[in-house]
Amino acid sequence: MNTTHLLLSANSRHHSNDTSGNCSTIPAMSLYELLSVLPSQLQTHVDSADDRTFLHAMFRERSLHSLIKIHERLQQYEECCPTPVLDRATSLAQGVSRELQATSLNAEVKELLKLLSNPYMESLLSVHDTVAQKTYEPQLPPLPDDIDDDEDSVKIIRLVKSKEPLGATIKRDEHTGAVTIARILRGGAADRSGLIHVGDELKEVNGIPVDDKQPEDIIHILAQSQGAITFKVVPGMQQESPAKEPKMYVRALFDYNPEEDKAIPCKEAGLAFRKGDILQVMCQDDVTWWQAKHDGHTSGRAGLIPSKHFQESVLQLSFSLIVSLLFSPPASFRRSFRLSRRDRKTNKSMYECKKSDRYDTADVATYEEVTTYRRAPTEKHRLVLLVGPTGVGLNELKKKLLISDPQHFSVTVPHTSRQKRNQESDGVEYHFISKHLFEADIQNNKFIEYGEFKGNYYGTSLDSIRSVLAKNKVCLLDVQPHTLKHLRTVEFKPYVVFLKPPPVEHLRETRKNAKFLSGKDDKGSAKPFTEEDFMEMINTAQQMENQYGHLFDKVIVNDDLSAAFSALKVTLRKVELEAQWVPVGWTHS
Incomplete structure (x- = not known):
């Protein structure tokens, strides 16, 4: 079905005429009172149930009530609007001055003459006369003279063109060929006027019949129109529900x-x-x-x-293709989401997770229903999740936050199945548990991420997050992106910050002296970044953003560590003090 938009501009200056008869004012009682009385008064005079139904529907018609409101507003305007007493105040003041000069010039007369000759007073009176003599009512052209009196259901609607779009679409019915109003956009000029409704059949535009024209031709007519535009429509039978703005x-x-x-x-x-x-x-x-x-x-x-349903349908085919590629991705794609040997040695908070070899097959992202949420002082802090490619600076930012306020920010203590060393304490560097218990916790889904290194397990548990939040601290956690949707729960209400690398030329400049430091179990020497590291960092960040960007609440480019740290501090402060948009399931009604 061919549908297009009315490229008409209209403002609130409009009027409608029904060719079926004339209107007259009712001075004795208000029109609202009359409408409330008429159905009961006519009840005994109408025998047909269909006629009674028709009358009740007519008196409830929204356009009729709109016309009544316009009528009453016009009456109030005529009764209350101040009108100038005269439109020649300047000449009157000049005449008074001449008369006064012919009299004895006492102190009062001199003061009045001085006042009337003051340039400011003369300008004020001149402006008064200009306003009083000008007509501000819209000048609408007369209605067409060739209106067919037999067409008692036809409405003539005239709208004054302005820069605002009309806010309606039209379509041609494939069966009848009629051009009808397809939809009225909420809040637009057509919706506010109350004169045009969904289902109305468009017969003429500025006296030009549209029965034999395509919607595109009608658009061209409207585009060429200037000033007032006249529509001839046959009211449709479709009933519209009252317009209201849903809080969605x-x-x-x-x-x-x-x-x-x-x-x-x-x-x-x-x-x-x-x-x-x-x-x-x-x-x-x-x-x-x-x-x-x-x-x-x-x-x-x-x-x-x-709509959500339509967008999901459109993307279904392409998404299926993406899924098929993800289950057998190229080696370079797999490598970008698997920790390299150097990464495993270097970054304490990253593990070779079993689910990180490829993107998971999340649902197609369209819309997420949200509402505003402000943390109450008695509530636990929101979990702060830091996401980014290896080498982008997550650890550095996390350390700066911890140093800046150790009483406010904290991190989780990971679990491991390896043996405790002499200088280590249980619950400080790690929670040391047996391999059997670690595997049991894996089966019970107690870990967010876990991995194996040199025969020992390492992982971050849900209980370690709860432990930090229970101390009324902000828990900082950097994770691989596939875990985000598992942590987006009403319990944690996570705020996700994605740390993004700058362009490669900035990486070369700002990280030319930076190095990878040795990690958890080895004492290897630090190694500088290579060009391959830079390109892998940028490609991985792009893949993360493409796949999981809809879950990011804030994106910070780490072009300068100090600037990125300041931006992160400001952001986290707003999260604690200001209202944020969150999924509707995270709040309680």
């Missing part, structure tokens, strides 16, 4: 540009957004296209976005 907000988990979408019925009606944007969904009546607006934007107009 979603976080966009993908980028969308209607200009690049061949499926959208009208590109001009589409709403562009970026991954992470918060959208207020205004209407979900259409299973394919929702109406939404950006949260916080002053404009109340809605735009079209693909």
Whole structure:
């Protein structure tokens, strides 16, 4: 079905005429009172049940109530609007001055003459006359003279064109060929006017019949129109539910540009957004296209976005292809998500996790319903998850946070199955447990991540996170990205920070003297970064962002460690003090 957008601009200056008859005012009682009385008064005079139903539906019609409101507002304007007593104040002041000069010039007369001759007073009176003589009512052209009196159901609607879009789409019915209003966008000029409704059949635009025209031709007519635009429509039979704004907000988990979408019925009606944007969904009546607006934007107009169901259907084929590639990825792709031998020796918080060889097959990301959440002083802190490729500086940032406020920030103590060394203490460097117990905990899903190195297990447990949070501290945890969705629970309410490397030329400059330090069990010498390390870091970061970017709450580019640290501190402070958007399941109604 061909659908397109009315590229009409309209403002609130509009009027509607019904060709079936004339209107008159009712001075004795208000129109609302009359409407409330008429159904009961007519009850005894109407025999047919269908006629009674018709009358009740007519008196409940939204457009009728809108017209009544307009009528009453106009009456109030006529009764209360102040009108100038005269429009020639300047000439009157000049005449008074001449009269006064012919009289005896006592102190009062001199003061009045001085006042009337003051340049500011003369300017004020001149402005008064200009305003009083000007007509500010909109000048609308007369209604067409060739209206067919037999068409008692036809409405003539005239809208004054402005820069604001009308906010409606039209379509041609494949069976009847009629051009009808397909949808009214919430908050647009058409919705606010109350004169145009879904299902109305469009007959003429500015006196030009549209029965034989395609929607694109109608758009061209509207684009060429200037000033007032007249529509001739046949009211539809479709009943509309009262317009109201639902309190439903979603976080966009993908980028969308209607200009690049061949499926959208009208590109001009589409709403562009970026991954992470918060959208207020205004209407979900259409299973394919929702109406939404950006949260916080002053404009109340809605735009079209693909519905969750439709977007998932569109991506299903391509996602299936991606999944098939992920189950048999190229060697270079597998390598980017597996710790190298040097990484295993160097980074204490990273383990060769059994699930990290490839991306997991998460659901297609479309929208996530969210609400605002502010942590109460009595609540535990939110878990802070740090994500990024090896070498990007996660450990350095974590250490700087711990040093800056050790009473506020803390980290988990990992578990291991290796033997405790003489200088180590249980619960300080590691929680030392037997290999049998470690394997039992793995089976019971007690570990977020775990891996094996030289025959010994290493891992981070859920209980170690709970232990830090129970001390009323902020738990800092750097994890591999596949674990994010398992930690996004109402218990932890994690805030995810993705640390991103700068462009490769900046890496060469800022890390030319940096080295990989030796790690947990070896005492190997530090090694400098190579060009291969830089490229692997950037490629891995891009893959992480593509696959898991919809789960990131904040992205910080570590171009300069001090700047990145300051940005992270400010961000975490806001998380504690300000309201944040979180999944609806994380709050309690």
